[in-house]
Amino acid sequence: STTSDTEEHAELIIRNIEEISNRVDIIVLAQASMARITPQLSDQVKEKILSSPRLGVQQIKKIIENS
Numbered sequence: 001s002t003t004s005d006t007e008e009h010a011e012l013i014i015r016n017i018e019e020i021s022n023r024v025d026i027i028v029l030a031q032a033s034m035a036r037i038t039p040q041l042s043d044q045v046k047e048k049i050l051s052s053p054r055l056g057v058q059q060i061k062k063i064i065e066n067s
Helices: 003-021 032-040 053-065
Strands: none
Touching: 003 032
16 A cells, blocks of 8 residues: 555665664755655754755755865
């Protein structure tokens, strides 16, 4: 069913984000619809998430300019 497919997709995203979070500085959720999983992530991982296309680009620009 669509609901279980949606839930499975969310679980896969969460599992992969948690798996890579210690190896990366930023995690970009390229599709705005993926942001719905953010509340299920740990606070430490949430700090690394960029999900809004416009705001994400602004934040990346700031990080690059300050590095």
